[in-house]
Amino acid sequence: MRIPLDRRAQVPLYRQLEGWFRHAISDGAIPPGTKLPASRALATQLGVARVTVTAAYAGLEADGLVVTREGGGTYAASRQFGVGGAQAPTSSTTLPPWQRDLAEPEDDGAGAGEGHLGQGHLGHAPPGTRPDFVGFAGVGDPRMFPAADFGRTLQDVLRRDPAGALGYGADRLGHRPLRETIAQLLASQGVRADPEQVLVTSGSQQALALVCQTLVRPGDTVVVEDPTYDLALQLFRSIGAVVVAAPTDRDGMVVEGVEPLLQRHHPRLLYTVPNFANPTGACMTGARRRLLLELADRYNTPVVEDDFAGDLRYEGRAQPAIRALDPGGHVIYTGTFSKMLMPGLRIGYLVADQPVLGLLAARKRVLDLSTPTLLQHALDRYVTVGRYQAHLRRTTRAYRARRDALVAGLRREVPELTLEVPRGGLFAWPLLPPGVTATELLPVARRHGVGFAPGPRFHVDPRYGQDRVRLNFAAHTPDEIARGAQRLGVAMRSMPKTS
Numbered sequence: 001m002r003i004p005l006d007r008r009a010q011v012p013l014y015r016q017l018e019g020w021f022r023h024a025i026s027d028g029a030i031p032p033g034t035k036l037p038a039s040r041a042l043a044t045q046l047g048v049a050r051v052t053v054t055a056a057y058a059g060l061e062a063d064g065l066v067v068t069r070e071g072g073g074t075y076a077a078s079r080q081f082g083v084g085g086a087q088a089p090t091s092s093t094t095l096p097p098w099q100r101d102l103a104e105p106e107d108d109g110a111g112a113g114e115g116h117l118g119q120g121h122l123g124h125a126p127p128g129t130r131p132d133f134v135g136f137a138g139v140g141d142p143r144m145f146p147a148a149d150f151g152r153t154l155q156d157v158l159r160r161d162p163a164g165a166l167g168y169g170a171d172r173l174g175h176r177p178l179r180e181t182i183a184q185l186l187a188s189q190g191v192r193a194d195p196e197q198v199l200v201t202s203g204s205q206q207a208l209a210l211v212c213q214t215l216v217r218p219g220d221t222v223v224v225e226d227p228t229y230d231l232a233l234q235l236f237r238s239i240g241a242v243v244v245a246a247p248t249d250r251d252g253m254v255v256e257g258v259e260p261l262l263q264r265h266h267p268r269l270l271y272t273v274p275n276f277a278n279p280t281g282a283c284m285t286g287a288r289r290r291l292l293l294e295l296a297d298r299y300n301t302p303v304v305e306d307d308f309a310g311d312l313r314y315e316g317r318a319q320p321a322i323r324a325l326d327p328g329g330h331v332i333y334t335g336t337f338s339k340m341l342m343p344g345l346r347i348g349y350l351v352a353d354q355p356v357l358g359l360l361a362a363r364k365r366v367l368d369l370s371t372p373t374l375l376q377h378a379l380d381r382y383v384t385v386g387r388y389q390a391h392l393r394r395t396t397r398a399y400r401a402r403r404d405a406l407v408a409g410l411r412r413e414v415p416e417l418t419l420e421v422p423r424g425g426l427f428a429w430p431l432l433p434p435g436v437t438a439t440e441l442l443p444v445a446r447r448h449g450v451g452f453a454p455g456p457r458f459h460v461d462p463r464y465g466q467d468r469v470r471l472n473f474a475a476h477t478p479d480e481i482a483r484g485a486q487r488l489g490v491a492m493r494s495m496p497k498t499s
């Protein structure tokens with residue numbers, strides 16, 4: 001073991017040694033259950049007295065970071081705190097004051113398996129549930145990621161242009177050929193974009209973050225459709241925005257009711273997910289899109305159009321993007337390859353006009369210099385050789401069948417739910433029967449081997465939404481979905497009846 005000890009430091013050697021092990025165990029470099037070196041051997045190796053090592057181990061044991069087993073041997077203890085790899089806390093006496101003064105991050109529930117990006121997202125069972133758990137949470141099916149195909153594309157890119165693919169990338173808006181490709185994809189959906197209006201971002205989440213950081217100051221108001229994407233809500237609040245809810249119906253934001261909100265709150269931003277919204281699956285009508293633009297113009301309010309899953313359409317006619325109706329300058333459009341391809345690429349984009357585009361690009365540059373160049377090159381190649389379109393067709397076919405399996409399963413097994421059939425996207429948002437709340441149902445459902453995202457998570461005011469659950473149908477096969485629906489029905493009927 002290479003443990004740096006500073007013999008001239010004021011801190012005694014045993015404390016230095018203890019501190020080194022403390023960090024290594026806390027951050028997982030020494031996994032739980034690992035046997036630590038015998039004190040005599042380590043003392044010899046480090047050239048210190050044996051008592052230095054035993055004193056260090058004693059300090060670790062006192063804080064529960066190691067255990068001494070009968071028969072000898074000191075082992076890294078299993079983590080006591082958190083789930084899913086959360087770090088064991090460092091004892092507060094060893095934390096510097098600036099750390100101690102920080103507030104604990106709020107638990108977003110991700111580690112519990114039904115979180116947005118938690119284990120449910122990956123299709124794994126949350127801790128403590130059965131291995132065949134059907135988590136109707138998360139957003140996509142990792143089993144469908146075209147890993148081998150994409151791997152070949154990566155190799156191809158590295159062979160053709162290693163220097164270009166492994167540098168920072170010369171272009172402040174992102175890899176120019178990828179921006180041209182994105183512009184072409186958008187044109188096929190009726191959105192006219194010059195490649196010079198496209199900024200490649202690290203996922204569309206970064207696009208949203210850049211827009212907020214650039215346009216919204218603490219105390220400013222952001223108007224959102226309610227319910228909406230939970231991590232957008234968290235993002236807006238993380239920069240101190242006041243989030244104001246615009247009501248929704250089966251056609252998304254009730255834009256007809258938005259004008260009084262604009263008059264009252266003078267928002268700095270209007271955020272909408274007009275296609276297959278998260279969590280409702282709703283699509284905004286063309287008339288509402290036009291009205292929203294009129295209002296944005298009249299009240300001088302930028303619109304962020306988050307089109308995270310617009311290509312996953314199973315039936316019906318697409319409405320024009322709000323950006324496509326924009327006479328100029330009102331709408332910042334965000335898109336992503338996360339849902340149509342793979343979220344781990346972390347490649348999204350935004351389309352905006354100058355001067356805001358320049359500000360967004362400058363901010364991105366100071367935040368992360370660039371989105372990984374290798375992946376930008378590979379994605380561009382993957383799309384231009386037609387692999388992306390083929391994958392999208394396959395995915396759309398599979399997700400449509402999964403949507404159908406969910407609808408059929410719920411109608412058969414949980415007829416007490418009221419369900420609007422989503423025409424695309426990833427989510428269904430059924431209404432629970434009277435007397436059943438989402439947060440009470442969740443632990444019961446989990447015990448039966450099925451999960452979901454409870455409604456309140458997506459509401460501006462989490463006292464609302466207890467009558468809804470968000471079910472992701474994309475992450476599971478039709479058989480798994482049928483099993484999940486059956487379990488949900490059993491869980492529902494085992495709920496205590498309230499009058």
Ligand SMILES: Cc1ncc(COP(=O)(O)O)c(C=O)c1O
Nearest residue numbers: 203204205229278308336338348
């Ligand atoms: C509505 C919506 N917008 C944006 C995102 C961000 O996705 P990404 O950053 O992977 O592009 C998500 C992720 O689930 C989402 O649901």
